[in-house]
Amino acid sequence: MKHRPLREEPLIFEHNGNRYNRGRFALPPLDVHNVDLNAVLPENQIRQPLRDLPDLGELDVVEHFHRLSQMNFAVDEGLYPLGSCTMKYNPRVNEAAARLKGFTSIHPLQPESQVQGALRLIWELAEALKTITGMAGITLQPAAGAHGELTGMLMIRKALEMRGEHRRQVLIPDSAHGTNPASATFAGFEAVEIASAADGTVDMDALDRMMTADVAAIMLTVPNTLGVFEPRIVEIAKLVHDRGGLVYMDGANLNAFLGKALPGAMGADALHINLHKTFSTPHGGGGPGAGAVAVSEALVPYLPVPRVVRRDGRFVVQWDDPSSIGPMRGFYANFLILVRALAYIWGLGPEGMAETAETAVLYANLVRHRLSGTYHLKYDAPSLHEVVFDDSYQHAHGVTNVDISKRLLDYGFHPPTMSFPLIVHGALMIEPTESPSPEEVASFCEAMLSIAKEAAEAPELLHDAPHETPVGRVDEVEAARHPRLRWEAGEAT
Numbered sequence: 034m035k036h037r038p039l040r041e042e043p044l045i046f047e048h049n050g051n052r053y054n055r056g057r058f059a060l061p062p063l064d065v066h067n068v069d070l071n072a073v074l075p076e077n078q079i080r081q082p083l084r085d086l087p088d089l090g091e092l093d094v095v096e097h098f099h100r101l102s103q104m105n106f107a108v109d110e111g112l113y114p115l116g117s118c119t120m121k122y123n124p125r126v127n128e129a130a131a132r133l134k135g136f137t138s139i140h141p142l143q144p145e146s147q148v149q150g151a152l153r154l155i156w157e158l159a160e161a162l163k164t165i166t167g168m169a170g171i172t173l174q175p176a177a178g179a180h181g182e183l184t185g186m187l188m189i190r191k192a193l194e195m196r197g198e199h200r201r202q203v204l205i206p207d208s209a210h211g212t213n214p215a216s217a218t219f220a221g222f223e224a225v226e227i228a229s230a231a232d233g234t235v236d237m238d239a240l241d242r243m244m245t246a247d248v249a250a251i252m253l254t255v256p257n258t259l260g261v262f263e264p265r266i267v268e269i270a271k272l273v274h275d276r277g278g279l280v281y282m283d284g285a286n287l288n289a290f291l292g293k294a295l296p297g298a299m300g301a302d303a304l305h306i307n308l309h310k311t312f313s314t315p316h317g318g319g320g321p322g323a324g325a326v327a328v329s330e331a332l333v334p335y336l337p338v339p340r341v342v343r344r345d346g347r348f349v350v351q352w353d354d355p356s357s358i359g360p361m362r363g364f365y366a367n368f369l370i371l372v373r374a375l376a377y378i379w380g381l382g383p384e385g386m387a388e389t390a391e392t393a394v395l396y397a398n399l400v401r402h403r404l405s406g407t408y409h410l411k412y413d414a415p416s417l418h419e420v421v422f423d424d425s426y427q428h429a430h431g432v433t434n435v436d437i438s439k440r441l442l443d444y445g446f447h448p449p450t451m452s453f454p455l456i457v458h459g460a461l462m463i464e465p466t467e468s469p470s471p472e473e474v475a476s477f478c479e480a481m482l483s484i485a486k487e488a489a490e491a492p493e494l495l496h497d498a499p500h501e502t503p504v505g506r507v508d509e510v511e512a513a514r515h516p517r518l519r520w521e522a523g524e525a526t
């Protein structure tokens with residue numbers, strides 16, 4: 034079991050003994066003439082005296098934030114098997130590359146002649162990702178996977194408009210990530226659910242029935258969110274194309290066949306790649322990520338601008354193109370994330386990338402092999418990089434996937450993704466990634482087996498878990514419905 038601070042850290046406002054003057058920096062007296070603020074500023078812009086602010090020494094502040102940082106689970110701390118999210122290790126060398134002064138001290142408005150290296154880096158990454166996916170074109174602009182989905186769907190909409198077609202529907206399997214229907218809807222389409230067959234893959238009869246002249250595209254996750262490869266993907270793409278539709282491929286799980294198979298050859302017209310998943314750039318919490326979108330020839334004319342192109346050995350920026358859907362983000366998007374992704378790709382090379390996928394798949398199957406029989410596997414098609422169990426064997430003891438995940442915290446592991454995909458009730462979606470050692474994967478399995486034993490013998494231990502963390506079981510419904518995100522002076526805590 035890993036060390037955790039045992040006490041809960043109070044808010045900085047609530048630290049004891051902070052209501053007296055600890056001494057502070059001695060600034061020289063104000064040497065500008067007194068200005069009557071009331072005469073120059075409207076009343077609502079004049080700050081009132083601040084009350085109840087904490088008054089802490091420097092070390093108190095450092096300790097407070099350091100303790101808070103220790104209360105978080107991090108990818109550098111242990112197995113973080115959050116399925117679909119791909120929480121792999123971010124190699125430090127990528128960070129070193131992203132901190133090089135030549136990358137951090139440039140400005141997007143600098144003349145092209147001064148930033149040839151940075152433009153080349155963008156171009157090189159685009160070319161590398163085109164090779165990796167087998168696609169004809171790419172944009173590095175979107176800030177995340179979901180933003181990439183929107184970008185792809187807008188390109189599909191524009192391509193259909195140019196053909197003079199007004200297809201309204203987008204078919205999305207019931208196992209899809211929630212962002213898929215959201216992005217399709219945001220792009221002006223109607224998301225229509227298509228049921229999965231008994232093995233979790235696309236039901237071909239349903240597809241045949243639903244693929245009408247009103248369908249713009251199908252949005253498919255490959256491998257799907259059960260970690261299962263869509264064996265009929267080529268056939269599916271052909272059927273959709275034959276009836277005038279396009280194929281959007283959610284590539285969030287690209288790490289499962291990185292360096293092994295080409296989405297371009299499977300028939301994808303648009304595919305987003307979560308650089309923060311497959312290519313180990315930091316997960317941005319919705320923030321500064323990057324979700325490149327690779328496209329087939331059919332969508333190349335509609336790629337966002339600006340685009341970096343190579344002309345006579347120089348790199349130039351194409352700011353405008355009448356056929357483009359326009360910019361999706363300012364300038365070149367999150368450039369320093371792109372630096373990290375290229376460092377990762379070049380660091381691994383083609384063999385390294387293939388080995389990454391092999392190891393990720395091997396580990397997921399190790400977990401599957403160890404835990405099958407103890408945890409229920411609803412869909413037993415072969416697993417790629419993740420495996421989805423559910424809590425139905427533990428139900429007999431009144432234990433749910435929440436109890437299991439909370440108890441896992443006591444064993445020092447981050448819980449798996451829970452209750453997703455929605456087609457698996459009580460899901461526990463485990464993705465070890467290729468990063469950990471085999472010993473770490475084995476200890477995770479031991480912890481899961483030990484928890485299953487506890488579920489049978491002492492279920493109350495699980496109901497109250499976690500026991501070893503500074504914060505115990507929280508009221509998640511209350512936290513979601515009535516989040517208190519702000520401290521207010523004088524408020525009882």
Ligand SMILES: *Cc1c(COP(=O)(O)O)cnc(C)c1O
Pocket residue numbers: 117118177178179180210212213254258283285286307322324
């Ligand atoms: C993570 C994920 C997304 C969304 O990507 P973000 O970068 O989080 O916006 C979409 N689809 C699948 C299958 C995912 O796992």
